[in-house]
Amino acid sequence: MSNVPSDLKYTKSHEWLRTLPDGTLEVGITDHAQHALGDLVFVEVPEPGRKLSAGEAFAVVESVKAASDVYSPVAGEVTASNPALASEPEAINSDAYGKGWLMRLRPAAGAAPALLSAAEYEKLIAEEGG
Amino acid sequence: MAFIPHTREDVESMLETIGVGSTEQLFDEIPANLRLGTLAGVPEALSEMEVGRLMAERARLDGRPLCFIGAGAYEHHIPAAVWAIATRGEFYSAYTPYQAEASQGTLQLLYEYQTMMASLTGLEVSNASLYDGASAMGEACLMAVRANRRSRSQRILVPTTVNPLYRRAAAAVAGNQGLVFEEVPFCTEEGCIAPAALARYDGQDITALVIQQPNFFGRLEDVDALCDWARARNVLVIAVVNPTSLALLKPPGEWGSSGASKGADIAVGEGQPLGVPLSSGGPYFGFMTARMEHVRQMPGRIIGRTVDAAGRPGFTLTLQAREQHIRRAKATSNICTNQGLLVTAATVYLSLMGPAGLERVAAASHARTRELAGALTRVPGVRRLFSGPVFHEEVLALDRAVAPVLEKLAACGILGGLDLSEHYPELGHALLVCATETKTTADIERYAGALAECLREARAA
Numbered sequence A: 001m002s003n004v005p006s007d008l009k010y011t012k013s014h015e016w017l018r019t020l021p022d023g024t025l026e027v028g029i030t031d032h033a034q035h036a037l038g039d040l041v042f043v044e045v046p047e048p049g050r051k052l053s054a055g056e057a058f059a060v061v062e063s064v065k066a067a068s069d070v071y072s073p074v075a076g077e078v079t080a081s082n083p084a085l086a087s088e089p090e091a092i093n094s095d096a097y098g099k100g101w102l103m104r105l106r107p108a109a110g111a112a113p114a115l116l117s118a119a120e121y122e123k124l125i126a127e128e129g130g
Numbered sequence B: 001m002a003f004i005p006h007t008r009e010d011v012e013s014m015l016e017t018i019g020v021g022s023t024e025q026l027f028d029e030i031p032a033n034l035r036l037g038t039l040a041g042v043p044e045a046l047s048e049m050e051v052g053r054l055m056a057e058r059a060r061l062d063g064r065p066l067c068f069i070g071a072g073a074y075e076h077h078i079p080a081a082v083w084a085i086a087t088r089g090e091f092y093s094a095y096t097p098y099q100a101e102a103s104q105g106t107l108q109l110l111y112e113y114q115t116m117m118a119s120l121t122g123l124e125v126s127n128a129s130l131y132d133g134a135s136a137m138g139e140a141c142l143m144a145v146r147a148n149r150r151s152r153s154q155r156i157l158v159p160t161t162v163n164p165l166y167r168r169a170a171a172a173v174a175g176n177q178g179l180v181f182e183e184v185p186f187c188t189e190e191g192c193i194a195p196a197a198l199a200r201y202d203g204q205d206i207t208a209l210v211i212q213q214p215n216f217f218g219r220l221e222d223v224d225a226l227c228d229w230a231r232a233r234n235v236l237v238i239a240v241v242n243p244t245s246l247a248l249l250k251p252p253g254e255w256g257s258s259g260a261s262k263g264a265d266i267a268v269g270e271g272q273p274l275g276v277p278l279s280s281g282g283p284y285f286g287f288m289t290a291r292m293e294h295v296r297q298m299p300g301r302i303i304g305r306t307v308d309a310a311g312r313p314g315f316t317l318t319l320q321a322r323e324q325h326i327r328r329a330k331a332t333s334n335i336c337t338n339q340g341l342l343v344t345a346a347t348v349y350l351s352l353m354g355p356a357g358l359e360r361v362a363a364a365s366h367a368r369t370r371e372l373a374g375a376l377t378r379v380p381g382v383r384r385l386f387s388g389p390v391f392h393e394e395v396l397a398l399d400r401a402v403a404p405v406l407e408k409l410a411a412c413g414i415l416g417g418l419d420l421s422e423h424y425p426e427l428g429h430a431l432l433v434c435a436t437e438t439k440t441t442a443d444i445e446r447y448a449g450a451l452a453e454c455l456r457e458a459r460a461a
Helices: A031-037 A118-127 B008-018 B048-062 B080-086 B104-121 B133-147 B164-177 B195-201 B223-231 B292-297 B324-330 B340-377 B402-411 B441-460
Strands: A015-019 A025-029 A040-044 A057-063 A067-071 A076-081 A103-107 B155-159 B180-184 B208-213 B236-241 B266-270 B286-290 B302-307 B313-318 B382-384 B393-398 B430-434
Touching: A025 A031, A067 B324, B080 B340, B104 B286, B104 B302, B104 B313, B104 B340, B133 B155, B133 B164, B133 B208, B133 B236, B133 B266, B133 B286, B133 B292, B164 B180, B195 B223, B208 B223, B223 B236, B286 B292, B340 B382, B340 B393, B340 B430, B340 B441, B402 B430, B402 B441
Parallel strands: B155 B180, B155 B208, B208 B236, B236 B266
Antiparallel strands: A015 A025, A025 A103, A040 A057, A057 A067, A076 A103, B266 B286, B302 B313, B382 B393, B393 B430
16 A cells, blocks of 8 residues: 655646745655656756746656656746755655655746645545556 | 568458558558659569679679778778678677577677777767767767756757768757757868867857767867867767777877866767778668766667676666667657677677777878878879878868869779768868778879879860
């Protein structure tokens, strides 16, 4: 059974979002997603300052069997990316919602993404057979 | 078993299943003006005996001319052992077998090839080869766009001293993917890029700079200054190099003067000089090496050394997660493959020559070209076009149009070089010539004598 913390928001493409005290958003991939990918061997994160539109691929997570894009849930500007993942991609496997964060971004004004609650996301992965 | 992929009954049954009237109809979506219709000179079907006779007759039409054309493909001596080994049954295959459990010999050979190319170019990682030098340059431009994450412009600076056919191929491979190729003009007195010509790009977002060494004119570029300019401005450096020349010249991995940021990011080139005979443009093979930091953006197959479940060493494909059989449309490349057989020949060639042998080939080619340029410039009406050092090619200026002179030389059994007027009309009557270790002093004298005669006749006429 996947771990789906109730204080986070989710997307249909298996990203999670956490709103930080300064109003920026922290984004990563869910425990369900890391489990489906398997052991991660490489993570490509965006350069700070990059402007993203909603749904744009901003990172690539590569496991021994596949390389997958990760999509930005909202439009905005990247304020930070997780430097530790370059040498420790497995942090996503072991701590998807903590040390495994991918980027932080400042959402564009008026960005109102359609996100899922923890309950809705749990329902989604249950339907997918997760 | 008959080597017939499908019988007429098979074809009819398949067409009926998908509801199409004829095989031709499957190609309807290709506009008629892009379709060839017929292949002139290619007969419908012949027996093996008839094919053998036809090809022998056609080969005779070529004769055995004395070749002084370089311009991207070079005639070198190929030791007899190279193709005797490359065509052994264990290696001789139309396709490269990749199953690790069945192909350890082939995989080890490719691994050795990668090691040799990395060593020759002074870079850390090599792929298992690409189609040819020209498409390798196109792939390198696409790779640079992926690898240079601090640049968003997709602008690639391509000096016009880069092989014009490579520039055309790169534009065909990458032009429709949003890349912008900007031509950097060369100094017409020197025949190479003036590093100051790059100053106009200072402060602009440039993704990569392509540097060909030796350049299309055979001239040596100031690679250190060019590389320093690029690396100081977050511009990736793509080196296009002749593998033979690397036995004498500084490898791309060491270009530049500043310590830590030294070297090109990607090196590509045409592998043909390494044991592959000239044959109407191919098949040849392209090589590509890079800094390890860019390995995940590198297109094509990469062979790695590993251990099996029992801890025994072995070879296998590695970093496949970005290839098209896994990542489909988002793969690093959907248009590349490797050239297994030609790479086999190149690996055997390099093994037989060794570093000292390759250096002798390079030094002899350089010496022969100096001798050739010396002999030809003693002919009245011929002079050197550019000043400065060359590797094994040189541009000469004639006192009249080059094409008719080359025609007369060809009638004497001499391929006198490449007429540059098509690609570089601004250079006037310019002729690119090349001599490798295969040319003797007698060959060179024969060419000089024939050229003198041709020019004398032309002047008299």
